[in-house]
Amino acid sequence: MPKINVYLPDELAEAVREAGVPVSAICQRALEQAVRRVTAIRETVLGDLDDATLATRLPGFTARARTVLRLAAERATPSGTIGTGHLLAGLVEEGSNLALHVLRALEIDPAAIPAAGPDPDGVTVAGALELAVTEATALGHNYVGCEHLLLGLVADPDGAAGQVLRSLGAEMRLTRRAVAAALAGYVHLQANTNLQANTATQPQGPALAALLERIERLERRLDERA
Template sequence: MPKINVYLPDELADAVREAGVPVSAVCQRALEQAVRRVTAIRETVLGDLDDAALAARLPGFTQRARAVLRLAAAASPGDVGTGHLLQGLIDEGGNLALHVLRAIEIEPARVTADLAARNLAEDAAGPGGGDRRFSVPAAGALELAVTEATALGHNYVGCEHLLLGLVAEPDGAGGQALRSLGAELRLTRRAVAAALAGYVHLQASQASPLDRVTTVLADLTARIERLEQRA
Protein backbone atom coordinates (compact mmCIF):
# COMPACT_ATOMS: atom_id res chain seq x y z
CA MET A 1 0.00 0.00 0.00
CA PRO A 2 1.48 3.41 -0.97
CA LYS A 3 2.52 5.61 1.93
CA ILE A 4 1.61 9.31 2.13
CA ASN A 5 3.31 11.48 4.72
CA VAL A 6 1.19 13.98 6.64
CA TYR A 7 2.96 16.98 8.18
CA LEU A 8 1.34 18.75 11.12
CA PRO A 9 2.22 21.95 12.97
CA ASP A 10 4.13 21.17 16.18
CA GLU A 11 1.29 22.24 18.48
CA LEU A 12 -1.27 20.15 16.61
CA ALA A 13 1.09 17.17 16.45
CA ASP A 14 1.57 17.31 20.23
CA ALA A 15 -2.18 17.49 20.78
CA VAL A 16 -2.78 14.56 18.41
CA ARG A 17 -0.22 12.42 20.25
CA GLU A 18 -1.69 13.34 23.62
CA ALA A 19 -5.22 12.55 22.50
CA GLY A 20 -4.19 9.31 20.79
CA VAL A 21 -6.09 10.18 17.61
CA PRO A 22 -5.61 7.50 14.89
CA VAL A 23 -4.13 9.81 12.25
CA SER A 24 -3.95 7.24 9.45
CA ALA A 25 -7.60 6.27 9.77
CA VAL A 26 -8.77 9.89 10.02
CA CYS A 27 -6.69 10.97 7.01
CA GLN A 28 -7.85 8.00 4.95
CA ARG A 29 -11.49 8.77 5.70
CA ALA A 30 -11.05 12.47 4.84
CA LEU A 31 -9.24 11.64 1.60
CA GLU A 32 -11.90 9.13 0.60
CA GLN A 33 -14.60 11.76 1.09
CA ALA A 34 -12.62 14.39 -0.83
CA VAL A 35 -11.93 12.02 -3.75
CA ARG A 36 -15.63 11.12 -3.99
CA ARG A 37 -16.61 14.79 -4.05
CA VAL A 38 -14.03 15.72 -6.68
CA THR A 39 -15.01 12.76 -8.88
CA ALA A 40 -18.68 13.70 -8.59
CA ILE A 41 -17.90 17.27 -9.69
CA ARG A 42 -15.98 16.12 -12.76
CA GLU A 43 -18.72 13.69 -13.78
CA THR A 44 -21.68 16.02 -13.24
CA VAL A 45 -23.72 16.67 -16.37
CA LEU A 46 -25.74 19.89 -16.17
CA GLY A 47 -29.26 19.28 -17.33
CA ASP A 48 -32.53 19.97 -15.58
CA LEU A 49 -31.08 19.18 -12.18
CA ASP A 50 -33.54 19.74 -9.36
CA ASP A 51 -32.28 20.01 -5.80
CA ALA A 52 -32.85 16.32 -5.06
CA ALA A 53 -30.83 15.23 -8.09
CA LEU A 54 -28.04 17.66 -7.29
CA ALA A 55 -27.99 16.54 -3.65
CA ALA A 56 -27.63 12.94 -4.80
CA ARG A 57 -24.79 13.89 -7.13
CA LEU A 58 -23.00 16.23 -4.68
CA PRO A 59 -24.10 15.05 -1.22
CA GLY A 60 -21.48 17.05 0.67
CA PHE A 61 -22.72 20.40 -0.65
CA THR A 62 -25.11 22.41 1.51
CA GLN A 63 -28.56 23.43 0.30
CA ARG A 64 -27.41 27.01 -0.29
CA ALA A 65 -24.31 25.84 -2.19
CA ARG A 66 -26.53 23.65 -4.40
CA ALA A 67 -28.81 26.64 -4.99
CA VAL A 68 -25.76 28.60 -6.19
CA LEU A 69 -24.88 25.83 -8.65
CA ARG A 70 -28.44 25.76 -10.01
CA LEU A 71 -28.45 29.55 -10.43
CA ALA A 72 -25.10 29.36 -12.22
CA ALA A 73 -26.39 26.63 -14.55
CA ALA A 74 -29.54 28.63 -15.29
CA ALA A 75 -27.48 31.71 -16.17
CA SER A 76 -25.37 29.98 -18.82
CA PRO A 77 -26.72 28.55 -22.09
CA GLY A 78 -23.64 26.33 -22.35
CA ASP A 79 -21.03 25.11 -19.93
CA VAL A 80 -20.79 26.85 -16.56
CA GLY A 81 -17.70 28.92 -15.83
CA THR A 82 -16.32 30.46 -12.66
CA GLY A 83 -17.97 33.77 -13.50
CA HIS A 84 -21.36 32.07 -13.51
CA LEU A 85 -20.56 30.42 -10.18
CA LEU A 86 -19.59 33.75 -8.65
CA GLN A 87 -22.68 35.48 -9.98
CA GLY A 88 -24.80 32.61 -8.67
CA LEU A 89 -23.18 33.11 -5.26
CA ILE A 90 -24.25 36.75 -5.34
CA ASP A 91 -27.73 36.08 -6.73
CA GLU A 92 -28.49 33.51 -4.01
CA GLY A 93 -28.47 36.50 -1.70
CA GLY A 94 -28.46 35.00 1.80
CA ASN A 95 -25.22 33.09 2.18
CA LEU A 96 -22.29 33.60 4.53
CA ALA A 97 -19.88 34.25 1.66
CA LEU A 98 -21.61 37.59 0.98
CA HIS A 99 -20.99 38.70 4.57
CA VAL A 100 -17.34 37.70 4.16
CA LEU A 101 -17.06 39.81 1.01
CA ARG A 102 -18.53 42.84 2.76
CA ALA A 103 -16.21 42.28 5.72
CA ILE A 104 -13.19 42.57 3.41
CA GLU A 105 -14.79 45.67 1.87
CA ILE A 106 -16.01 44.17 -1.40
CA GLU A 107 -19.62 45.00 -2.18
CA PRO A 108 -21.45 42.32 -4.22
CA ALA A 109 -22.67 45.00 -6.65
CA ARG A 110 -19.04 45.77 -7.53
CA VAL A 111 -18.45 42.10 -8.25
CA THR A 112 -21.46 41.97 -10.57
CA ALA A 113 -20.23 45.05 -12.42
CA ASP A 114 -16.75 43.56 -12.82
CA LEU A 115 -18.17 40.28 -14.12
CA ALA A 116 -20.33 42.14 -16.64
CA ALA A 117 -17.17 43.55 -18.19
CA ARG A 118 -15.56 40.13 -18.63
CA ASN A 119 -16.04 37.45 -21.29
CA LEU A 120 -17.91 34.78 -19.36
CA ALA A 121 -18.47 32.70 -22.51
CA GLU A 122 -14.72 32.28 -22.88
CA ASP A 123 -14.45 31.44 -19.18
CA ALA A 124 -17.09 28.74 -19.68
CA ALA A 125 -15.21 26.83 -22.36
CA GLY A 126 -15.82 23.29 -21.19
CA PRO A 127 -14.03 19.99 -21.70
CA GLY A 128 -16.21 19.09 -24.68
CA GLY A 129 -18.27 15.97 -25.29
CA GLY A 130 -21.66 17.49 -26.05
CA ASP A 131 -23.21 17.56 -22.57
CA ARG A 132 -23.25 20.75 -20.52
CA ARG A 133 -20.70 20.55 -17.74
CA PHE A 134 -18.62 22.74 -15.49
CA SER A 135 -15.75 24.34 -17.40
CA VAL A 136 -12.23 23.30 -16.51
CA PRO A 137 -11.68 26.42 -14.33
CA ALA A 138 -15.12 26.01 -12.71
CA ALA A 139 -14.48 22.35 -11.91
CA GLY A 140 -11.12 23.43 -10.51
CA ALA A 141 -12.77 26.06 -8.29
CA LEU A 142 -15.27 23.49 -6.98
CA GLU A 143 -12.47 21.01 -6.32
CA LEU A 144 -10.56 23.73 -4.46
CA ALA A 145 -13.71 24.43 -2.44
CA VAL A 146 -13.69 20.77 -1.39
CA THR A 147 -10.01 21.11 -0.46
CA GLU A 148 -10.68 24.25 1.59
CA ALA A 149 -13.54 22.55 3.43
CA THR A 150 -11.37 19.52 4.18
CA ALA A 151 -8.52 21.73 5.40
CA LEU A 152 -10.91 23.44 7.81
CA GLY A 153 -12.04 20.06 9.11
CA HIS A 154 -15.58 20.44 7.77
CA ASN A 155 -17.65 17.53 6.48
CA TYR A 156 -19.69 19.79 4.18
CA VAL A 157 -19.03 22.26 1.37
CA GLY A 158 -20.78 25.59 1.85
CA CYS A 159 -20.86 28.93 0.05
CA GLU A 160 -17.94 30.19 2.14
CA HIS A 161 -15.82 27.29 0.85
CA LEU A 162 -16.97 28.01 -2.69
CA LEU A 163 -15.83 31.62 -2.28
CA LEU A 164 -12.38 30.41 -1.20
CA GLY A 165 -12.26 28.00 -4.15
CA LEU A 166 -13.05 30.82 -6.55
CA VAL A 167 -10.40 33.11 -5.04
CA ALA A 168 -7.81 30.31 -5.22
CA GLU A 169 -8.55 29.20 -8.80
CA PRO A 170 -6.03 31.05 -11.02
CA ASP A 171 -7.51 31.01 -14.52
CA GLY A 172 -11.24 31.72 -14.44
CA ALA A 173 -13.05 35.05 -14.62
CA GLY A 174 -14.53 34.58 -11.13
CA GLY A 175 -11.20 34.46 -9.35
CA GLN A 176 -9.78 37.23 -11.52
CA ALA A 177 -12.72 39.48 -10.62
CA LEU A 178 -12.41 38.77 -6.90
CA ARG A 179 -8.66 39.28 -6.79
CA SER A 180 -8.89 42.51 -8.81
CA LEU A 181 -11.24 43.84 -6.11
CA GLY A 182 -8.88 42.90 -3.29
CA ALA A 183 -9.86 39.36 -2.27
CA GLU A 184 -6.41 38.02 -1.35
CA LEU A 185 -6.62 34.32 -0.45
CA ARG A 186 -5.01 34.44 3.00
CA LEU A 187 -7.13 37.38 4.15
CA THR A 188 -10.28 35.75 2.75
CA ARG A 189 -9.49 32.51 4.59
CA ARG A 190 -9.12 34.40 7.85
CA ALA A 191 -12.33 36.28 7.24
CA VAL A 192 -14.15 32.99 6.59
CA ALA A 193 -12.74 31.53 9.82
CA ALA A 194 -13.86 34.64 11.71
CA ALA A 195 -17.31 34.49 10.09
CA LEU A 196 -17.77 30.85 11.06
CA ALA A 197 -16.64 31.57 14.62
CA GLY A 198 -19.11 34.45 14.83
CA TYR A 199 -21.88 32.32 13.36
CA VAL A 200 -21.35 29.56 15.93
CA HIS A 201 -21.26 32.10 18.75
CA LEU A 202 -24.50 33.69 17.62
CA GLN A 203 -26.21 30.32 17.24
CA ALA A 204 -25.18 29.41 20.77
CA SER A 205 -26.76 32.62 22.08
CA GLN A 206 -29.95 31.89 20.08
CA ALA A 207 -29.56 35.11 18.14
CA SER A 208 -30.37 35.64 14.45
CA PRO A 209 -27.00 34.69 12.88
CA LEU A 210 -27.22 36.20 9.42
CA ASP A 211 -28.70 39.46 10.74
CA ARG A 212 -25.87 40.08 13.22
CA VAL A 213 -22.88 38.14 11.88
CA THR A 214 -21.56 41.09 9.86
CA THR A 215 -21.04 43.11 13.04
CA VAL A 216 -19.25 40.27 14.80
CA LEU A 217 -17.21 39.48 11.69
CA ALA A 218 -16.10 43.09 11.26
CA ASP A 219 -14.87 43.17 14.85
CA LEU A 220 -12.97 39.89 14.50
CA THR A 221 -11.45 40.94 11.17
CA ALA A 222 -10.33 44.24 12.68
CA ARG A 223 -8.60 42.32 15.46
CA ILE A 224 -6.84 40.09 12.92
CA GLU A 225 -5.64 43.14 10.98
CA ARG A 226 -4.31 44.79 14.16
CA LEU A 227 -2.40 41.64 15.04
CA GLU A 228 -0.96 41.45 11.51
CA GLN A 229 0.17 45.08 11.71
CA ARG A 230 1.93 44.44 15.03
CA ALA A 231 3.62 41.34 13.59
Protein backbone atom coordinates in the same frame (compact mmCIF):
# COMPACT_ATOMS: atom_id res chain seq x y z
CA MET B 1 -0.05 -0.49 0.37
CA PRO B 2 1.06 2.94 -0.96
CA LYS B 3 2.26 5.49 1.60
CA ILE B 4 1.31 9.20 1.64
CA ASN B 5 3.13 11.60 3.94
CA VAL B 6 1.00 13.90 6.08
CA TYR B 7 2.75 16.98 7.47
CA LEU B 8 1.60 18.40 10.81
CA PRO B 9 2.75 21.36 12.93
CA ASP B 10 5.09 20.26 15.74
CA GLU B 11 2.60 20.96 18.54
CA LEU B 12 -0.20 19.07 16.78
CA ALA B 13 2.06 16.11 15.99
CA GLU B 14 3.08 15.90 19.64
CA ALA B 15 -0.55 16.09 20.78
CA VAL B 16 -1.51 13.35 18.32
CA ARG B 17 1.24 11.09 19.63
CA GLU B 18 0.31 11.70 23.26
CA ALA B 19 -3.38 11.04 22.59
CA GLY B 20 -2.67 7.92 20.55
CA VAL B 21 -4.92 9.13 17.74
CA PRO B 22 -5.19 6.57 14.87
CA VAL B 23 -3.80 8.90 12.22
CA SER B 24 -3.94 6.46 9.29
CA ALA B 25 -7.60 5.55 9.86
CA ILE B 26 -8.69 9.17 10.32
CA CYS B 27 -6.74 10.40 7.29
CA GLN B 28 -8.07 7.55 5.18
CA ARG B 29 -11.68 8.40 6.02
CA ALA B 30 -11.10 12.11 5.37
CA LEU B 31 -9.41 11.40 2.04
CA GLU B 32 -12.17 9.00 1.01
CA GLN B 33 -14.77 11.70 1.68
CA ALA B 34 -12.78 14.28 -0.26
CA VAL B 35 -12.28 11.91 -3.20
CA ARG B 36 -16.01 11.14 -3.30
CA ARG B 37 -16.84 14.85 -3.34
CA VAL B 38 -14.34 15.67 -6.07
CA THR B 39 -15.40 12.67 -8.17
CA ALA B 40 -19.05 13.66 -7.83
CA ILE B 41 -18.19 17.16 -9.04
CA ARG B 42 -16.34 15.86 -12.07
CA GLU B 43 -19.15 13.46 -12.96
CA THR B 44 -21.97 15.95 -12.47
CA VAL B 45 -23.30 17.85 -15.47
CA LEU B 46 -24.87 20.69 -13.54
CA GLY B 47 -26.97 22.08 -16.35
CA ASP B 48 -28.93 18.84 -16.69
CA LEU B 49 -29.74 18.33 -13.00
CA ASP B 50 -32.61 19.46 -10.80
CA ASP B 51 -32.39 20.22 -7.08
CA ALA B 52 -33.23 16.65 -6.03
CA THR B 53 -30.53 15.16 -8.24
CA LEU B 54 -27.98 17.71 -7.07
CA ALA B 55 -28.79 16.77 -3.48
CA THR B 56 -28.17 13.12 -4.34
CA ARG B 57 -24.96 13.72 -6.27
CA LEU B 58 -23.50 16.34 -3.92
CA PRO B 59 -24.85 15.52 -0.45
CA GLY B 60 -21.99 17.34 1.27
CA PHE B 61 -23.03 20.65 -0.29
CA THR B 62 -25.41 22.84 1.68
CA ALA B 63 -28.83 23.71 0.28
CA ARG B 64 -27.68 27.27 -0.47
CA ALA B 65 -24.54 26.03 -2.21
CA ARG B 66 -26.65 23.75 -4.40
CA THR B 67 -28.94 26.68 -5.18
CA VAL B 68 -25.91 28.67 -6.28
CA LEU B 69 -24.82 25.80 -8.53
CA ARG B 70 -28.30 25.63 -10.07
CA LEU B 71 -28.34 29.40 -10.66
CA ALA B 72 -24.90 29.16 -12.27
CA ALA B 73 -26.17 26.42 -14.57
CA GLU B 74 -29.19 28.52 -15.54
CA ARG B 75 -26.94 31.45 -16.39
CA ALA B 76 -24.81 29.19 -18.58
CA THR B 77 -27.80 28.25 -20.74
CA PRO B 78 -27.93 27.92 -23.73
CA SER B 79 -24.19 27.36 -24.11
CA GLY B 80 -24.24 24.65 -21.44
CA THR B 81 -20.66 25.46 -20.45
CA ILE B 82 -20.56 26.66 -16.86
CA GLY B 83 -17.76 29.10 -16.13
CA THR B 84 -16.37 30.51 -12.91
CA GLY B 85 -18.10 33.78 -13.77
CA HIS B 86 -21.45 32.00 -13.75
CA LEU B 87 -20.66 30.56 -10.31
CA LEU B 88 -19.74 33.99 -8.94
CA ALA B 89 -22.92 35.47 -10.43
CA GLY B 90 -24.91 32.65 -8.83
CA LEU B 91 -23.40 33.49 -5.42
CA VAL B 92 -24.50 37.11 -5.80
CA GLU B 93 -27.93 36.23 -7.19
CA GLU B 94 -28.73 33.84 -4.34
CA GLY B 95 -28.58 36.91 -2.14
CA SER B 96 -28.50 35.56 1.42
CA ASN B 97 -25.42 33.39 1.76
CA LEU B 98 -22.41 33.74 4.05
CA ALA B 99 -20.05 34.42 1.13
CA LEU B 100 -21.76 37.77 0.58
CA HIS B 101 -21.15 38.75 4.22
CA VAL B 102 -17.50 37.78 3.76
CA LEU B 103 -17.21 40.01 0.69
CA ARG B 104 -18.75 42.93 2.55
CA ALA B 105 -16.29 42.36 5.40
CA LEU B 106 -13.55 42.75 2.79
CA GLU B 107 -15.21 46.03 1.73
CA ILE B 108 -16.37 44.53 -1.55
CA ASP B 109 -19.97 45.34 -2.50
CA PRO B 110 -21.40 42.17 -4.10
CA ALA B 111 -23.81 44.24 -6.17
CA ALA B 112 -20.91 46.20 -7.66
CA ILE B 113 -18.80 43.21 -8.72
CA PRO B 114 -18.29 43.44 -12.49
CA ALA B 115 -19.25 40.51 -14.65
CA ALA B 116 -16.40 38.08 -15.16
CA GLY B 117 -15.54 37.29 -18.74
CA PRO B 118 -15.12 33.79 -20.17
CA ASP B 119 -12.53 31.52 -18.61
CA PRO B 120 -9.31 30.80 -20.51
CA ASP B 121 -9.26 27.70 -22.68
CA GLY B 122 -9.04 24.53 -20.63
CA VAL B 123 -10.32 26.18 -17.43
CA THR B 124 -13.65 24.93 -16.09
CA VAL B 125 -15.76 25.61 -13.03
CA ALA B 126 -14.89 22.09 -11.82
CA GLY B 127 -11.46 23.35 -10.81
CA ALA B 128 -12.92 26.02 -8.52
CA LEU B 129 -15.38 23.51 -7.06
CA GLU B 130 -12.58 21.05 -6.33
CA LEU B 131 -10.64 23.84 -4.62
CA ALA B 132 -13.77 24.64 -2.58
CA VAL B 133 -13.81 21.04 -1.36
CA THR B 134 -10.10 21.28 -0.54
CA GLU B 135 -10.64 24.47 1.46
CA ALA B 136 -13.56 22.96 3.37
CA THR B 137 -11.51 19.86 4.20
CA ALA B 138 -8.48 21.92 5.26
CA LEU B 139 -10.66 23.97 7.61
CA GLY B 140 -12.00 20.78 9.16
CA HIS B 141 -15.54 21.24 7.86
CA ASN B 142 -17.67 18.24 6.85
CA TYR B 143 -19.78 20.28 4.42
CA VAL B 144 -19.26 22.64 1.48
CA GLY B 145 -21.05 25.95 1.83
CA CYS B 146 -21.14 29.18 -0.14
CA GLU B 147 -18.20 30.52 1.85
CA HIS B 148 -16.14 27.58 0.57
CA LEU B 149 -17.33 28.24 -3.00
CA LEU B 150 -16.00 31.79 -2.60
CA LEU B 151 -12.66 30.46 -1.34
CA GLY B 152 -12.52 28.07 -4.28
CA LEU B 153 -13.08 30.91 -6.75
CA VAL B 154 -10.41 33.08 -5.12
CA ALA B 155 -7.95 30.16 -4.97
CA ASP B 156 -8.41 29.27 -8.64
CA PRO B 157 -5.36 30.92 -10.28
CA ASP B 158 -6.73 30.94 -13.83
CA GLY B 159 -10.51 31.33 -13.52
CA ALA B 160 -11.97 34.64 -14.67
CA ALA B 161 -14.00 35.04 -11.47
CA GLY B 162 -10.92 34.64 -9.29
CA GLN B 163 -9.10 37.31 -11.26
CA VAL B 164 -12.00 39.71 -10.74
CA LEU B 165 -12.25 38.97 -7.01
CA ARG B 166 -8.51 39.34 -6.41
CA SER B 167 -8.46 42.62 -8.34
CA LEU B 168 -11.08 43.91 -5.89
CA GLY B 169 -8.97 42.97 -2.87
CA ALA B 170 -10.09 39.42 -2.08
CA GLU B 171 -6.58 38.13 -1.42
CA MET B 172 -6.54 34.47 -0.37
CA ARG B 173 -5.32 34.84 3.20
CA LEU B 174 -7.57 37.79 3.93
CA THR B 175 -10.55 35.91 2.52
CA ARG B 176 -9.81 32.83 4.65
CA ARG B 177 -9.65 34.99 7.76
CA ALA B 178 -12.85 36.79 6.83
CA VAL B 179 -14.54 33.41 6.43
CA ALA B 180 -13.26 32.37 9.87
CA ALA B 181 -14.60 35.57 11.43
CA ALA B 182 -17.96 35.20 9.69
CA LEU B 183 -18.29 31.59 10.83
CA ALA B 184 -17.38 32.53 14.39
CA GLY B 185 -20.05 35.22 14.31
CA TYR B 186 -22.60 32.73 13.04
CA VAL B 187 -21.70 30.28 15.81
CA HIS B 188 -21.99 33.09 18.35
CA LEU B 189 -25.43 34.05 17.01
CA GLN B 190 -26.63 30.46 17.21
CA ALA B 191 -25.28 30.14 20.73
CA ASN B 192 -27.11 33.28 21.82
CA THR B 193 -30.31 31.95 20.28
CA ASN B 194 -29.85 28.71 22.20
CA LEU B 195 -29.18 30.67 25.38
CA GLN B 196 -32.56 32.32 25.09
CA ALA B 197 -33.99 28.80 25.07
CA ASN B 198 -32.13 28.03 28.36
CA THR B 199 -29.15 26.45 26.64
CA ALA B 200 -25.58 27.24 27.67
CA THR B 201 -23.42 29.24 25.28
CA GLN B 202 -19.77 30.07 24.75
CA PRO B 203 -18.38 33.54 24.03
CA GLN B 204 -17.41 34.52 20.50
CA GLY B 205 -13.76 35.22 21.36
CA PRO B 206 -12.55 31.63 21.94
CA ALA B 207 -14.46 30.36 18.89
CA LEU B 208 -12.88 32.98 16.63
CA ALA B 209 -9.44 32.41 18.17
CA ALA B 210 -9.67 28.66 17.54
CA LEU B 211 -10.68 29.20 13.90
CA LEU B 212 -7.90 31.71 13.32
CA GLU B 213 -5.36 29.38 14.93
CA ARG B 214 -6.44 26.58 12.59
CA ILE B 215 -6.08 28.89 9.59
CA GLU B 216 -2.65 30.03 10.75
CA ARG B 217 -1.50 26.41 10.97
CA LEU B 218 -2.87 25.78 7.47
CA GLU B 219 -1.05 28.81 6.09
CA ARG B 220 2.22 27.79 7.76
CA ARG B 221 1.98 24.38 6.08
CA LEU B 222 1.32 26.05 2.73
CA ASP B 223 4.35 28.32 3.24
CA GLU B 224 6.55 25.34 4.07
CA ARG B 225 5.54 23.61 0.84
CA ALA B 226 6.04 26.72 -1.31
